[in-house]
Amino acid sequence: QVQLVESGGGSVQAGGSLRLSCATSGRTIYTMGWFRQAPGKEREFVAAIRSSVDSTYYAESVEVRFTISRDNAKKTTYLQMNSLKPEDTAVYYCASSTSLLYGGNAYSRGNYEYWGQGTQVTVSS
Numbered sequence: 333q334v335q336l337v338e339s340g341g342g343s344v345q346a347g348g349s350l351r352l353s354c355a356t357s358g359r360t361i362y363t364m365g366w367f368r369q370a371p372g373k374e375r376e377f378v379a380a381i382r383s384s385v386d387s388t389y390y391a392e393s394v395e396v397r398f399t400i401s402r403d404n405a406k407k408t409t410y411l412q413m414n415s416l417k418p419e420d421t422a423v424y425y426c427a428s429s430t431s432l433l434y435g436g437n438a439y440s441r442g443n444y445e446y447w448g449q450g451t452q453v454t455v456s457s
Contacts, residue, residue: 378394
């Protein structure tokens with residue numbers, strides 16, 4: 333089993349920044365991802381990173397503005413979000429996979445076995 337605990341959500345004005353954290357415990361994790369879900373919309377991929385920290389993946393809508401990173405010693409994954417826009421408003425979920433995900437597989441939520449409880453991010457204009 334894997335436990336994921338997210339923190340760092342909140343409310344900011346457009347152009348502001350937030351950093352989300354996801355602490356993991358339990359089984360070895362090989363790929364960590366962040367997804368988000370806005371009201372009335374499906375959960376969508378945001379970013380992913382492999383535990384070897386050799387590759388990162390981003391949704392086109394957040395590339396350049398968001399940065400995913402991982403501290404393996406602390407077993408914590410971060411999502412630094414800069415230049416936030418109102419359309420970034422959503423509940424953000426971290427997710428973990430016990431597999432090394434490559435390319436398009438990292439974008440698919442079905443490839444992640446464990447999920448956090450979610451943290452709300454609200455960006456006002």
